[in-house]
Amino acid sequence: MKTVAKTGNEAMAYAMKQINPDVVAAYPITPATEVVQIFSNYVADGEVDTEFVAVESEHSALSACVGASIAGGRVMTSTSSQGLALMHEILYIAAGNRLPIVIALVNRSLSAPINIHCDHSDTMGSREAGWMHLYCANSQEAYDSLIIALKTAEATAVPAIVSTDAFILSHAMERLEVLEDSDVQNFIGEYRPRFSALDLENPKTYGPLDLQDYFFEHKRAQIDDFSKVLDAYDKAAKDYAELSGRYYPALEEYKTEDADVAIFAAGSTADTAKEVVDDLRDQGRKVGLVRMRMWRPLPVEQIKKALTKFKAVAVMDRSDTMADFGGPVFLETRGMLYDSEEKPLITDYVYGLGGRNIKLTDIARVYDDIEQVAKAGKIEKLITYLGVRGEE
Amino acid sequence: MSMKFDKLMTWKELPAGCLIDEPSTSLRFKTGDWRSMRPVWDSEKCIHCLFCWISCPDSAIKVENEKITGIDYNYCKGCGICASICPPKASAIEMIREEK
Amino acid sequence: MQQYFEVRWHGRGGQGAKTAALLFGEAAMETGKYIQAFPEYGPERTGAPVKAYNRLSDGPIRIHTQVTDPDVVVVLDASLLESINVTEGLKKGGAILVNTQEKAEVIKKKLGVTDAKVAVVDATKIAVEILKRNVPNTVMLGAMVKVTGALEWDSALASIEAKLSEKFRGRKEIIEGNVKAIKKAYDEVEVA
Amino acid sequence: MATLKELSKRKEGLVGGHRACAGCAASATIRQVLLAAGDKPTVAGIATGCMEVVTTIFPYTAWNVNLVHNAFENSASTVSGVEAAYKVLKRKGKIKDDIQFIAFGGDGGTYDIGLQALSGAIERRHKMLYVCYDNEAYMNTGYQRSSATPYCAHTTTSPAGTKIPGKAQWRKDLTEIVIAHDPAYAAQATPGYYMDLIRKVEKALAADGPSFINVLSPCVPGWGYPSDQTVNISKLAVETLFWPLYEWQDDSYKINMKPREPKPLVDFLKLQARFRHLFKSGNEHLVEEFQAEVNRRWEALLRKEQATSA
Numbered sequence: 001m002k003t004v005a006k007t008g009n010e011a012m013a014y015a016m017k018q019i020n021p022d023v024v025a026a027y028p029i030t031p032a033t034e035v036v037q038i039f040s041n042y043v044a045d046g047e048v049d050t051e052f053v054a055v056e057s058e059h060s061a062l063s064a065c066v067g068a069s070i071a072g073g074r075v076m077t078s079t080s081s082q083g084l085a086l087m088h089e090i091l092y093i094a095a096g097n098r099l100p101i102v103i104a105l106v107n108r109s110l111s112a113p114i115n116i117h118c119d120h121s122d123t124m125g126s127r128e129a130g131w132m133h134l135y136c137a138n139s140q141e142a143y144d145s146l147i148i149a150l151k152t153a154e155a156t157a158v159p160a161i162v163s164t165d166a167f168i169l170s171h172a173m174e175r176l177e178v179l180e181d182s183d184v185q186n187f188i189g190e191y192r193p194r195f196s197a198l199d200l201e202n203p204k205t206y207g208p209l210d211l212q213d214y215f216f217e218h219k220r221a222q223i224d225d226f227s228k229v230l231d232a233y234d235k236a237a238k239d240y241a242e243l244s245g246r247y248y249p250a251l252e253e254y255k256t257e258d259a260d261v262a263i264f265a266a267g268s269t270a271d272t273a274k275e276v277v278d279d280l281r282d283q284g285r286k287v288g289l290v291r292m293r294m295w296r297p298l299p300v301e302q303i304k305k306a307l308t309k310f311k312a313v314a315v316m317d318r319s320d321t322m323a324d325f326g327g328p329v330f331l332e333t334r335g336m337l338y339d340s341e342e343k344p345l346i347t348d349y350v351y352g353l354g355g356r357n358i359k360l361t362d363i364a365r366v367y368d369d370i371e372q373v374a375k376a377g378k379i380e381k382l383i384t385y386l387g388v389r390g391e392e
Numbered sequence: 393m394s395m396k397f398d399k400l401m402t403w404k405e406l407p408a409g410c411l412i413d414e415p416s417t418s419l420r421f422k423t424g425d426w427r428s429m430r431p432v433w434d435s436e437k438c439i440h441c442l443f444c445w446i447s448c449p450d451s452a453i454k455v456e457n458e459k460i461t462g463i464d465y466n467y468c469k470g471c472g473i474c475a476s477i478c479p480p481k482a483s484a485i486e487m488i489r490e491e492k
Numbered sequence: 493m494q495q496y497f498e499v500r501w502h503g504r505g506g507q508g509a510k511t512a513a514l515l516f517g518e519a520a521m522e523t524g525k526y527i528q529a530f531p532e533y534g535p536e537r538t539g540a541p542v543k544a545y546n547r548l549s550d551g552p553i554r555i556h557t558q559v560t561d562p563d564v565v566v567v568l569d570a571s572l573l574e575s576i577n578v579t580e581g582l583k584k585g586g587a588i589l590v591n592t593q594e595k596a597e598v599i600k601k602k603l604g605v606t607d608a609k610v611a612v613v614d615a616t617k618i619a620v621e622i623l624k625r626n627v628p629n630t631v632m633l634g635a636m637v638k639v640t641g642a643l644e645w646d647s648a649l650a651s652i653e654a655k656l657s658e659k660f661r662g663r664k665e666i667i668e669g670n671v672k673a674i675k676k677a678y679d680e681v682e683v684a
Numbered sequence: 685m686a687t688l689k690e691l692s693k694r695k696e697g698l699v700g701g702h703r704a705c706a707g708c709a710a711s712a713t714i715r716q717v718l719l720a721a722g723d724k725p726t727v728a729g730i731a732t733g734c735m736e737v738v739t740t741i742f743p744y745t746a747w748n749v750n751l752v753h754n755a756f757e758n759s760a761s762t763v764s765g766v767e768a769a770y771k772v773l774k775r776k777g778k779i780k781d782d783i784q785f786i787a788f789g790g791d792g793g794t795y796d797i798g799l800q801a802l803s804g805a806i807e808r809r810h811k812m813l814y815v816c817y818d819n820e821a822y823m824n825t826g827y828q829r830s831s832a833t834p835y836c837a838h839t840t841t842s843p844a845g846t847k848i849p850g851k852a853q854w855r856k857d858l859t860e861i862v863i864a865h866d867p868a869y870a871a872q873a874t875p876g877y878y879m880d881l882i883r884k885v886e887k888a889l890a891a892d893g894p895s896f897i898n899v900l901s902p903c904v905p906g907w908g909y910p911s912d913q914t915v916n917i918s919k920l921a922v923e924t925l926f927w928p929l930y931e932w933q934d935d936s937y938k939i940n941m942k943p944r945e946p947k948p949l950v951d952f953l954k955l956q957a958r959f960r961h962l963f964k965s966g967n968e969h970l971v972e973e974f975q976a977e978v979n980r981r982w983e984a985l986l987r988k989e990q991a992t993s994a
Contacts, residue, residue, distance in 0.1 A: 005521045005529075025764075025768065064761045067729065073772065093754055137556075157408070167530070174528050198769070198770055203748060203751075208740035209741050209742060216403075221406050224403070412740065415745065416746065416748045420744065421744045423701055449712040451696050451700040467700030472911055476916060487912070
């Protein structure tokens with residue numbers, strides 16, 4: 001283990017190097033370009049054994065990854081925003097085929113208007129594609145998560161996305177600890193694919209057509225495989241904790257034990273909010289934070305257990321559903337708690353679109369609001385667009 | 393090999409992944425009943441040029457030891473290509489109406 | 493709440509504000525600090541005003557917001573003083589360091605700063621003289637360390653030298669030149 | 685080159701029981717290509733389209749080799765990935781055999797939506813043979829125009845109406861576009877001339893780099909002719925100069941079939957319902973224009989052959 005200074009992108013590229021995948025097929029896109037660039041250097045300097053395919057689009061990037069994974073290779077790529085949108089079609093195909101491909105992703109808003117900065121609209125738009133998804137809060141976690149995600153993906157044959165916030169994390173250099181190459185290799189182990197199109201003894205047809213008689217059965221089996229991800233993840237995360245001393249639960253609770261109210265947030269903002277919690281705690285206020293790290297599959301029982309103990313919860317959504325009903329995290333959170341006998345009042349804060357800075361005072365204001373909601377026992381304003389001009 | 397063909401598999405019985413885990417399973421699916429015209433091959437007239445064999449879209453011309461041995465009616469859809477390209481000097485294949 | 497030491501770097505695209513922030517961050521890490529170093533990204537190209545930031549602390553850093561109230565502002569190009577409000581948000585008792593030919597008093601007056609330290613160094617002159625190129629960014633690190641006292645000088649210098657060695661892959665004259673220039677800036681910086 | 689007798693002893697790559705139309709040339713194309721490739725281990729990929737749909741209906745596959753299907757526009761990039769994995773796994777000693785790779789796509793998946801992926805794969809020089817089974821329209825979805833659809837052809841999105849007589853444009857010359865990428869080998873073929881196609885597959889697979897064969901594959905329902913005429917029409921396309929058989933390698937063109945007396949284009953057109961409207965009175969000029977364009981392109985090809993012959 002050694003201490004280094006790396007940006008989120010450098011941290012993910014370094015984890016990729018230590019994983020040493022068989023094939024990386026990728027296309028550069030701001031702000032994830034560096035991941036591909038840095039990895040190209042590792043390839044050029046012979047530091048990895050990887051076959052690097054510099055494709056002509058993100059669509060081809062994931063298509064080539066699918067081909068390489070069906071061929072039995074350990075496969076990774078990297079992208080962001082429009083790139084993920086261009087991959088969208090193939091995301092479903094990779095998942096349906098049970099290909100444990102891992103994407104090092106940087107969360108960036110989707111056009112229009114074009115904008116290169118952070119929000120979560122890109123990954124939220126892919127939430128039904130059948131990929132495991134982890135939102136990271138800092139460079140250290142981005143590095144660690146890529147390794148844990150790969151292990152989980154290969155154990156379950158479910159592909160994974162690990163994401164950081166554009167620029168806020170992707171381009172911010174932070175201090176982190178990295179493992180030795182051999183520790184990473186021992187942790188992930190040799191890849192043993194479930195099938196390979198290069199297996200000449202047992203020719204198979206990959207990606208066949210289903211009529212009405214089989215499609216539903218195939219999807220049901222996929223959903224069942226997906227349901228095993230949470231346990232496999234937790235096992236991988238615990239094994240990783242033994243190795244690194246850093247444990248990342250699917251859902252993180254921070255100072256929630258006696259809290260009356262909490263913020264439910266993901267990504268770098270959740271990390272920032274811990275600072276606000278400490279500050280408010282110093283003032284004697286009973287506030288806490290629940291951080292959504294794993295978004296797919298949803299750790300439903302953990303979320304229910306965590307959130308039902310509060311009087312009020314503010315969900316922080318860095319994207320909107322365009323349903324005129326708030327952001328995706330808000331909608332799903334309310335859905336999860338519907339059957340709970342004790343449930344908090346839940347409000348939504350859509351914030352930070354297109355990289356709009358979220359200040360400590362903004363987060364403090366959300367705590368002020370939910371304390372008010374908890375005290376009044378009712379919600380005055382269900383959805384707030386935080387930090388946008390023209391809203392009061 | 394975990395595929396079943398005699399009945400519809402449940403989702404728990406499917407091979408892991410989204411694949412057909414053995415080759416050439418379509419041989420279990422007989423397309424011969426699509427036919428309304430039937431090619432009839434005359435072994436006496438056949439010169440074994442193999443033109444019909446290489447041109448058949450359904451791999452339905454049977455060959456053994458470089459010689460044609462007949463037509464596989466399990467798969468032949470009756471398109472008539474074989475009869476149409478059989479060299480005139482041989483005319484070893486005739487299309488007749490399929491009697492049901 | 494944890495104490496943070498925050499820096500804002502002003503430069504023009506191509507002058508190395510980001511590199512300076514990264515080098516400063518890495519140097520700080522070598523002294524045991526937890527660090528962040530990040531640029532502000534826009535569509536700007538060479539010549540346009542750009543910003544970069546540092547955040548330093550003794551414990552793990554959890555906040556991931558822009559730096560709005562820096563302890564220190566570093567201006568890599570004095571011409572920016574005309575177009576940018578470089579003192580925006582500067583903390584009381586903080587410091588602003590400018591690469592200029594002017595005396596510190598003149599800059600202090602020009603900026604209208606009353607409750608923060610103003611320091612100057614002619615980093616461009618030092619860079620041109622020693623490095624034969626107008627690259628003031630690394631040079632300014634020397635002045636920066638002296639003015640702020642945020643880092644221990646010897647270990648900071650050693651770290652910067654190590655990073656430069658990595659970056660320039662053993663091109664001795666560049667590495668040595670930079671170190672010499674950094675030391676010169678350390679010696680020559682003037683505070684008002 | 686393998687003879688028919690030798691080929692007849694090989695294992696079929698595409699077996700019966702698939703659901704292609706009776707008389708489908710595309711199935712014959714794939715079958716012939718796989719027979720030609722059949723002396724070495726082969727892994728295939730295919731774009732979504734007619735042939736993928738009729739040959740892989742779960743749980744029935746007509747493929748006797750490993751087949752990878754991903755989506756419509758990415759047969760070339762998918763097989764790029766398979767080939768990349770092969771290279772690294774071979775380097776690591778995890779794969780012992782020499783394997784050859786063939787990507788298939790229809791004209792929709794090749795000329796149009798998959799052109800970018802094809803271009804990228806050739807430019808990156810993946811060692812694979814790409815075979816386009818070109819039936820000159822989107823047959824899988826019900827005969828819509830593609831950029832491979834010829835002049836005046838009726839399709840369901842370039843219908844022959846009272847004002848507009850079918851497709852207004854000539855087809856895109858995809859083979860030339862591929863040649864502009866400087867592949868290791870490129871050719872045009874058609875299954876009616878099976879020995880020519882088989883020879884080209886062998887040559888393409890032996891070439892050191894990416895190769896491409898554009899195979900005109902007549903479509904019974906899309907073109908509108910009796911199912912027993914598939915081979916005849918395939919040959920007529922060549923004999924009328926509508927689809928020249930030629931190949932390109934080492935900067936040289938070679939025309940493989942030069943009819944001593946080319947047949948008139950109408951011989952090809954009149955057998956097909958998609959050109960029926962051309963034979964209504966008042967449309968004679970269209971046939972003449974069509975013939976003139978075929979001649980012009982043939983002459984241009986002859987000049988290319990002459991200019992590049994040693």
